[in-house]
Amino acid sequence: MTSICKTHDPLSVPPKPESVEPAQSEVRRPARSLIFLLAAGAGLSVASLYYSQPLLGVLAAEFGAGAREAGFVPTLTQLGYALGILLLAPLGDRHDRRRIILGKSVLLVLALLAAGLAGDFGGFLLASLAIGVTATLAQDFVPAAASLAPEQSRGRIVGTVMTGLLMGILLSRVVSGLVAEFWGWRAMFAAAAVGIGLIGLASWRWLPRFVPTTQLSYRALLASLPVLLGRHRELRRAALAQGLLSVGFSAFWSTLAIMLHGAPFHLGSAVAGAFGLAGAAGALAAPMAGHLADRRGPALVIRLAAGLAALSFGLMSLGTQLSPTVQLVLLGIATVGFDLGVQAALIAHQSIVYGLDPGARSRLNAVLVVSMFVGMAAGAVAGSLLFAQWGWLAVTGMATLTSLAALAVRGLRD
Structure with missing residues (x-):
């Protein structure tokens, strides 16, 4: 079932791609059950990054941390994720991805349990960093889907798996807020550890083996990342544009719970998490981006998506002077819009990146995702x-500007 084969190393023959995929007649579309497993694995893994966000108000109160200190939780998680992508994701080109998925599953379970058992704020911060590093498990599922998919439907299949990942991002906040409201925040991390353990076992049982596409050493794999970045202009554009979109995305979700926790709203973690439902509505429409990218090209999708994100954040900025009730409604509508924009842009960017060099998909994806999560950490x-x-107006204003900058990077025409 694998669709990749071993060929030359990128550093020895720079002008040529590292591997050549088999003829499309030889590539079968993966079974729906396998696509579902990949989507579920990506979603449950990446959700680990976001369980803490609607809990920031609760965590700050329990550990005696201020709003500024609470912001270190998502910052360390996102930086850990970027570090893990940079150092671990390239291994997917060198080793069987199924073994990597199993190993990371075990480590992520341990990190989640450490967060749930943390006795002080410092311990929770360290656990958050470990969760970020090991949750890069999610980015082993997405290149696996791209490797198994035939070229003519790659955008749609990757889009389906990305839907699982995006739903994990967004619904994690809903689930986390509700679980914390009724059973406490520690129960959320315990349940998350169980879920990752189950997905690790299912992946080991049903995923096929993946043939490595390169024999490069680990050091050479890391050294090839800047080579790939320098070689592919579209990779550079994708990394910068998605990174800019991620700044606003992360700034919104990292401060929403604290904003709602204070005046004039005074709302708990369940309400903050419920905004994930609005984001999920946008993510459900995101697979259409993959289909549209297959038919009309990803560049058009990216421009529309970045414009929608800028418009949505701008709408939030205008709503800060309205009544609390109207502001909440406006927040919900705008959340649908900017989440759809950011996620559609990501799917379209991945469609571009995965087509640049089939033998380097893990590393190409690593460059894109590192830039994205550096943007999230900065946000x-x-x-x-x-x-x-x-205050909140400054946050939404910055998000509007970074979304407009992403649109400028893509340009009105390619």
């Missing part, structure tokens, strides 16, 4: 600082 820091200093 978490900037959002927390701006909110503490100037």
Whole structure:
């Protein structure tokens, strides 16, 4: 069932791709059950990054941390994820991805349990960093889907798996807020550990083996990342544009719970998490981006998506002077819009990146996702600082500007 084979190393023959996929007649579309497993694995893994976000108000109160200190939780999680992608994701080109998935599953279970058992804020921060590093498990499922998919339906299949990942991002906040409201925040991390353990066992049982596409050493794998970035202009554009979109995305989600926890709303973690439902509505429409990218090209999708994100964040900025009730309604509508925009852009960018060099998909994906999560870490820091200093309007204003910058990177024409 694998669709990849061993060929030359990228550093020895720079102008050529590392591997050649088999003829499309030889590539079968993976079974729906396998696609579902990949989507579920990606969703449950990446959800681990976001369980803490609707709980920031609760965690700050329990550990005696301020709003600025609470912002270090998502910051360390996102930085850990970027570090894990940079150091671990390239191994998917060198080793059987099924073995990597099993190993990371075990480590992520341990990190989640450490967070749930943390006795002080420092311990929780360390556990958050470990969760970020090991939750890169999610990015082993997405290249696996791209490797198994035939070229003519790759956008749609990757889009389906990405839907699982996006739903994991967004619904994690809903689930986390509700579980914390009724059973406490520690129960959420215990349940998450159980879920990852189950997905690890299912992946080991049903995923096929993946043939490595390169024999490069680990050091050479890491060294090839800047080579790939320098070689592919579209990779550079995708990394920068998605990174800019991620700044606003993370700034919003990293400060929403604290904003709703204070005046004039005084709302708990369940309400903050419920905004994930609005985001999920946008994510459900995101698979259409993969289908549209297959038919009309990903560049059009990216421009529309970045414009929608900028419009949605701008709408939030305008709503800050309205009544609390109207502001909440406007927040919900805008959340649908910007989540759809950010996620559709990501699917379209991945469609571009996975087509650049089939033998380097794990590393190409690593470059894209590292840029994305560096943007998220920067957004978490900037959002927390701006909110503490100037309030919610500063956060939404920054998100609007970074979305417009992403649109400028893509340009009105290619």
